[in-house]
Amino acid sequence: MLMRAWYVLLAAWGVALLATLGALFIGEVMGMTPCLLCWYQRIFMFPLAIILGMAAFAEDRRGAVYALPLALGGAAVAGYHTALVAGWVPKWWVPCGAGPSCSEQSLEILGGIQIPWLSLLAFIAIALLLFVYLRKTRS
Numbered sequence: 001m002l003m004r005a006w007y008v009l010l011a012a013w014g015v016a017l018l019a020t021l022g023a024l025f026i027g028e029v030m031g032m033t034p035c036l037l038c039w040y041q042r043i044f045m046f047p048l049a050i051i052l053g054m055a056a057f058a059e060d061r062r063g064a065v066y067a068l069p070l071a072l073g074g075a076a077v078a079g080y081h082t083a084l085v086a087g088w089v090p091k092w093w094v095p096c097g098a099g100p101s102c103s104e105q106s107l108e109i110l111g112g113i114q115i116p117w118l119s120l121l122a123f124i125a126i127a128l129l130l131f132v133y134l135r136k137t138r139s
Helices: 002-029 036-058 061-086 115-136
Strands: none
Touching (some): 002 036, 002 061, 002 115, 036 061, 036 115, 061 115
């Protein structure tokens, strides 16, 4: 049973690592400057890749406990960013100043999916996997 729980934690780390590497590829290789909300999402995602990796390979439940607030905070920021891009939030309520626009995303991948939607999906997947892991390993 614990071995299956470990696979859930490993999957959460895989999602965080993939999202981190994707963000670094878009920013550093493709040369696209992230908007302010994208920076906030990176602030939540990048530590998840480290914390969950350490937790998975040390088989330490506390890593999942520490990672869960980061996943939920990142989901909140990504959810707001997604609502902004979708036009569900008024344009005057945009936190971005100088730099790339937070509400007008030009990069679409995987057949038209915009980056904030992928970010939201990654944070939700990580949070759900962490909930499952923590429930399976409850003592």
